[in-house]
Amino acid sequence: MRTFLLMTFALGFSVAAMAQSGIAVREPMPAYPETVTVSGTGRASVTPDRSSFSVGVQTVADSVDAAVNENNSKVAAVIAALKKAGAAEKDIRTSNFSIYPQQDYGQGKLPRILGYQVSNNITVRRENVSEAGRLLQTAVNAGVNTSSGLQFEVSDPARGRDQAMRAAYDEARAKAALLAQAAGRALGRAISINEGGQAAPPTPYPRAMAMRAEAVSEVPVEAGTQETSYTVSVVFELR
Numbered sequence: 001m002r003t004f005l006l007m008t009f010a011l012g013f014s015v016a017a018m019a020q021s022g023i024a025v026r027e028p029m030p031a032y033p034e035t036v037t038v039s040g041t042g043r044a045s046v047t048p049d050r051s052s053f054s055v056g057v058q059t060v061a062d063s064v065d066a067a068v069n070e071n072n073s074k075v076a077a078v079i080a081a082l083k084k085a086g087a088a089e090k091d092i093r094t095s096n097f098s099i100y101p102q103q104d105y106g107q108g109k110l111p112r113i114l115g116y117q118v119s120n121n122i123t124v125r126r127e128n129v130s131e132a133g134r135l136l137q138t139a140v141n142a143g144v145n146t147s148s149g150l151q152f153e154v155s156d157p158a159r160g161r162d163q164a165m166r167a168a169y170d171e172a173r174a175k176a177a178l179l180a181q182a183a184g185r186a187l188g189r190a191i192s193i194n195e196g197g198q199a200a201p202p203t204p205y206p207r208a209m210a211m212r213a214e215a216v217s218e219v220p221v222e223a224g225t226q227e228t229s230y231t232v233s234v235v236f237e238l239r
Contacts, residue, residue, distance in 0.1 A: 034238040035191060038175040042167025043229040044160030048152035051132035051223065054095055055144040056121035064099060067118040074143045075120045081142035085135055087124055096121040121148065127155070133221040140219070152223045164230040169193070172234040180238055188237030196231030 057074045061067035082092060098119045103111040124135055129152055136150065173187075180187040 040172030
């Protein structure tokens with residue numbers, strides 16, 4: 001008993017001496033929980049509520065002035081027709097204007113300019129997707145002869161977010177539970193959750209077209225739905 005007391009006293013004296021001399025005494029390392037890290041993806045379908053399309057007028061003439069003047073007249077007619085059909089000034093913007101010389105490349109000779117091609121493109125955006133077909137046909141009837149695409153958009157990117165993120169977490173937890181069961185363990189609480197962000201949905205673009213259609217009532221278009229998806233990464237405790 002006396003020997004044990006002496007050893008205890010010596011140990012306490014040694015620790016006290018180390019503390020007084022400035023030597024750090026290490027505390028026991030905390031036991032970190034064992035974890036499993038998984039990711040999940042959640043999806044939600046949303047209906048587009050905004051449409052846009054780009055159309056243009058392409059003209060060719062012997063001189064730049066002639067090509068530009070002809071193009072200006074036709075584009076002005078297209079814009080006037082669109083406004084008359086219900087498009088506001090804020091809905092219409094010029095998206096491209098270009099002038100290209102038409103050249104003849106003879107063998108062994110310098111290129112010879114045959115004329116000039118002028119292109120003027122406008123983009124029309126409307127909040128009401130049901131008007132897309134009618135406005136597109138209006139532009140065609142007014143004289144456009146090129147189109148670079150029609151697309152439908154979701155104005156609020158947060159639409160469908162809550163539903164998709166809950167689904168992403170549920171998928172991650174299901175994966176973690178399966179892995180825990182396979183390892184003979186039980187799944188504990190979620191220790192950390194990191195949002196992976198929103199995956200950009202593919203944007204549908206119809207084939208580009210060069211056309212001058214006969215006047216008909218409306219270009220048939222369908223907005224359909226867009227799928228939005230979110231991912232999360234979750235760390236779960238294993239028990």
